[in-house]
Amino acid sequence: MTKNVFVQLLNVCKSFDQDEAIIKNLDLDIRKGEFLTLLGPSGCGKTTTLRMIAGFELPTSGEIVIDGENITQKPPYLRCVNTVFQNYALFPHMNIYDNIAFGLKMKKMPKNEIKDKVNEMLKTVQLEGYENRMPSQLSGGQMQRVAIARAVVNSPKVLLLDEPLGALDLKLRKQMQLELKHLQKILGITFVFVTHDQEEALTMSDRIVVMNKGVIEQTGTPEELYEHPKTKFVADFLGETNILEGVAFKLKEDEVLLNLYEEEDIIRIPNLNYKIGDKFIVSVRPERIRIKEDPKEGDVWLECKFKERIYVGSNIKVVMILKNGKEITVNEPIGQNFIFSDEIKNYFVTWNPNHTIVIKS
Amino acid sequence: MKTKKSRNPITKYLTSALKYLTTIMPALLWMVIFFVIPLIFIVVVSFSTRGDVGNIVYKFTFSNYIKLLNPLYINIFIKSILIAIYTTILCLIIGYPFAFIIATSPKKYKPIFLLLIILPFWTNSLVRTYSMIVLLRTEGIINTLLLHLHIINAPLNLMYNNTAVMIGMLYMMFPFMVLPLYTSLEKLDKRILDAASDLGAGPVNKFLKITLPLTKGGIISGCILVFIPTLGLFFVTDLMGGSKVILMSNLIKNQFLTARDWPFGSAISVVLIIIMLSVITFNSKASGTKGML
Amino acid sequence: MKKKRNNLMKFLYLLLIFMFLYIPIMVLIAFSFNQSKLNVVWTGFTFKWYGSLLQNAGILDAVKNSFIIATISTIISVIIGTLAAIGMYRYKFKGKRIVDTILYVPLVIPEIVMGISLLAFFSIVKIPLGKVSLIIAHVTFSIAYVVAVVKTRLDGFDKSIEEVAMDLGATPLKTFFYVTLPIIMPGVIAGALLAFTLSLDDVIISFFVAGPGSVTLPLKVFSMVKFGVTPEINALSTLIILLTVVVLCFALIIRNVNINMKKIVIIMTSIFLVIGSIGGGIFTYTKNNAAPKEVLNVFNWSEYLPQSVIDKFEQTYNIKVNYSTFSSNEEMLAKLMAGGGNYDLTVASDFMVEVLSKQGLIQQINKDSLPNLSNIGPQFLNLPFDRGNKYSTPYMWLAGIISYDSSKIPEGTIKSYKDLWKPELKNSLTVLDDERVIIGMTLKMLGYSLNETSPEALQKAKEALKKLQPNIKSYDSDSPKTSLINGEAKAIFAWGAEGSLASRENPNIKYVIPSEGLFLQQDNFVIPKAAKNIKAAELFMNFIMDPEISAEISQSFPYGNPNTSAYKYIDKKILNDKAVYPPEEAVKKGEYLRDIGNSVTDLDKIWTQVK
Secondary structure, X not given: OOOOEEEEEEEEEEEOOOOOEEEEEEEEEEEOOOEEEEEOOOOOOHXXXXXXXXXXXXXXXXXXXXXXXXXOOOOHHHOXXXXXXXOXXXXXXXXXXXXXXXXXXXXXXXXXXXXXXXXXXXXXXXXXXXXXXXXXXXXXXXXXXXXHHHHHXXXXXXXXXXXXXXXXXXXXXXXXXXXXXXXXXXXXXXXXXXXXXXXXXXXXXXXXXXXXXXXXXXXXXXXXXXXXXXXXXXXXXXXXXXXXXXXXXXXXXOEEEEEEOOOXXXXXXXXXXXXXXXXXXXXXXXXXXXXXXOOOOOOEEEEEEEEEEEEOOOOEEEEEEEOOOOEEEEEEOOOOOOOOOOOOOOEEEEEOHHHOEEEEO | OOOOOOXXXXXXXXXOHHHHHHHHHHHHHHXXXXXXXXXXXXXXXXXXXXXXXXXXXXXXXXXXXXXXXXXXXXXXXXXXXXXXXXXXXXXXXXXXXXXXXXXXXXXXXXXXXXXXXXXXXXXXXXXXXXXXXXXXXXXXXXXXXXHHOOOOOOOOOOOOOHHHHHHHHHHHHHHHHHHHHHHHHHHOOHHHHHHHHHOOOOHHXXXXXXXXXXXXXXXXXXXXXXXXXXXXXXXXXXXXXXXXOOOHHHHHHHHHHHOOOHHHHHHHHHHHXXXXXXXXXXXXXXXXXXXXX | XXXXXXXXXXXXXXXXXXXXXXXXXXXXXXHOOEOOOOOOOOOOEOOHHHHHHHHOHHHHHHHHHHHHHHHHXXXXXXXXXXXXXXXXXHOOOOOHHHHHHHHHHHHOOOHHHHHHHHHHHHHHHOOOOOHHHHHHHHHHHHHHHHHHHHHHHHHOOOHHHHHHHHHOOOOXXXXXXXXXXXXXXXXXXXXXXXXXXXXXXXXXXXHHHXXXXXXXXXXXXXXXXXHOOOOHHHHHHHHHXXXXXXXXXXXXXXXXXXXXXXXXXXXXXXXXXXXXXXXXXXXXXXXXXXXXXXXXEEEEEOOOOOHHHHHHHHHHHOEEEEEEEEOOHHHHHHHHHHHHHHOOEEEEEHXXXXXXXXXOOEEOOOHHXXXXXXXXXXXXXXXXXXXXXXXXXXXXXXXXXXXXXXXXXXXXXXXXXXXXXXXXXXXXXXXXXXXXXXXHHHHHHOOOOOOOOOHHHHHHHHHHHHHHHHHEEEEOOOOHHHHHHOOOOOEEEEEHHHHHHHHHHOOOEEEEOOOOOOEEEEEEEEEEOOOXXXXXXXXXXXXXXXXXXXXXXXXXXXXXOOEHHHHHHOOHHHHHOOOOOOOHHHHHHOEEOOXXXXXXXXXXXXXXXXX
């Protein structure tokens, strides 16, 4: 059951101006103190959802409850929620100190208390000494930290982050990901994070909500989503994978043989009460696949030909073509330098059937 | 789970009509009262007649407009429009290269040049007109100089004619043409010109096929900013033309202040407004945009 | 080296244009330091024009008015305009396009249309023409500019900043003041500067909606340019240009200043201090005495009453006089009809007194309040246009005289109106811009009466006038003597005093009393029906008829003085000046203008066709 549910979205729908609904019947539970990520491609509705929690959009129908309080109709300045914006949106006409102090000033906190809190915050985001600088004088990463500080200093019940790391270069982004995660652990505040970068989501989140076209595809921990995707979309979206489709044609005690469409390639998957004729969509991660010249019995193997090899730095991706024309991508770790001598020669891709992820059709 | 419709009256802050009413209402109200209504009034008056001693008799009539069909007035209209057109064209021909040179000059000079253009633009228009008079008068600088240098024998008649009026208008309106031209020339992405060169276009082609079409917006803005006010600058005509040159603007002024034929003056004004509206609609159609900013 | 030559050409072109733009202004500034009155030859360096400028109460008054009007209209239009710009930026609603159009159309309407429509509006709604009408007019055209400028600044505004503020707990109102406003402040200030400059500079619209006592600087300059004789106007222009430079530099500096609430406050306070001190300085200059309790609005021909007399009146009775001028009877009539209550006292020529009384626009005068009336010679009283002097007291009488520069036109060339048509006088005449005078003169030349209205006579007059056109260089009722003095015209047909004053400047100027007969006019003081301060008006009327005062007037403006008791104070030279006091026989042959009723429209037609 729902333990520690802190934020609830109940049957929330959102559409703009009689258009097609952006968000359809969304039900979401967010737990206290967790780092939750809303993940999905552009236009899936993740930002809209976030903005509804923040109060910048009103749901067309449905309710939003935070800490037991129905805040669906409350304006943003009355909610105990703070947002870190994508482009930081620092006040250009105030210095760093005033930027961070703004929310506290709005709460009419006494001046010395504000001073203490702001200084503490500056320490936390490692920007001590920057109080009097103006935003135009800061680098992207520094501005990011000010934006975070400005939001967090108000001790919100929930912190919302709208693709905050999008504008940073890769190295900085990776660094900030770790820092944010660390920060969240220290503060203990519930974080709701929005991103389209699945790697980022996998790295930082306690739980991920995968969204597509206004609905939730699947909710779960990164491992759950990665290892056991429940829909083709989730499987495809998180990490790289190879999707194969086939139909069961032979039952064995612990295995089922699938006939891949259009060819007579056979793969085997663990039998979990399937029947002959069941249609399947399966997914195999590239890192689980090996390429062999002679297959051994006991493995799943498919005949293929070599197409191309792509150097990615940390590994090499090899693209092979199956008999039915579909491509299959394999991660070849450094060291296993396979020399593909002949384009016409037949190779075999093989993997342990237990690593086949079943997404039943 | 209940689904409530978001209609809590207290928190209608995003869509309350009151919000935008308080911001726009004052301006809108003001303009309607002091701008739209007076204009409507003028149109109404244009269909009335003048009483014996210059009061307004509110009887609907076309007589003022029929009066305008008199070749005498048609001539004045044509003359006014011609002078406005000539002034606009002259401003354009002289101003375009000027704006071009400034827009393509090195960065460090640009602010200075701009300042030098804006300065006359912000100086009192009467002062500028007067300075022109000082130059052009019979015993003004130019004549004195030319006489002194024996280039001419008798003073040139530079004032109190159509030419003087046009020079005065040109001097007055020149910055109005240059500034929009400069803005659109400045926005021109130099890389496009580079691409054109790369593809084999010489300077003439570059100008005709790329620069000119891309700065069309600025040209049109500039032309409008010059053409329309020129039609109404009665004091330039007055001062430079010595009451000898009569254009639409002087005619209107006379009707309102001297001849006290307000209905007739209103009719002329309505014609002026129609001319202006046609110019603007022509412009929107030509450039495909509404509004000129 | 093609590039170098290219650059040289470009540079030359720029130089040429800049010269075109700046040489007139430079000349203007240079001659403000010139000793000589005429802007032609350099005779020495001096600051005296600046000195006399600062003493000129009329100019200082105009400056004060302009600043007050500019400041108030700027404040109003900035507030209204900024709010509107924000509203337009933020919200979408039905009919937005229409609002957009309404807000922007003033930018492309010829100002004259706005001017006349406001004039008509004010007269219908019975708003008196004065500072209020000017402020309203200025706000009306400024709003559009402020909206345009602020909107430009808003276009680059990041909406999420407002959302952040609200996210952090600021109500929409607080968001506006703490976040939105400071950020768009440079745009707002730019808009304010623009509105301020436009207001200070406005000629056309102000021309129509200004009233007595609210002359703005441009209007003052306009009248000065028409009379333009002293370089005081150059000095004034130079100061105006200087002010523009200062404002521009300020505008540039402020672009680079960081937008910060504290700095804004500092800047605004310093602006106010500067304006306040300038204003205060001017204010004290113009208000040396205790604040007068009463105000008298006087409307008169231009160049008809010396400032010294006005000053004396003000000091004697402690009444502030707002003195406005007009250039023709018709103009006076038009303004009177538009808002007669604005003027307590006005001057009307003979026939115009008839018109005014017929129209019920003037009231009967109380002779008991005018003891000085006894000073007026009896031959000037009880004239046909106002039997019994029920409405008017005589002011000055004048005759139309031809004055010419004898160094340019040999004596004896011109003896009559007819001679004005001589071909050798091509492009040499400046004549009064008055249809009744000129058409009347032509009629007289043809042998008819001045007041002839028969169609054949008018037709002949029209033909004749057409033939005269090539000889006429300019029309000028404000100060025809200027053209004669500065050499623009070789001869003028104007009132005698003009010729007399011209001859003071240039001894070569002589005059001719036309053989066909004199054109006479008697000007009188009348009190409009709707006058507010009748007591003061009567005091003024009486004051003018004081012999010494009357003489003082004649000294400055040598028109025929009906005040016989004043003769002993008037300079003998003037009394003997034929231009001012033509010989008896000529006067007897002369004619006064009469009201010709509706036939005026026929003359209107001819006038427009002929000019």
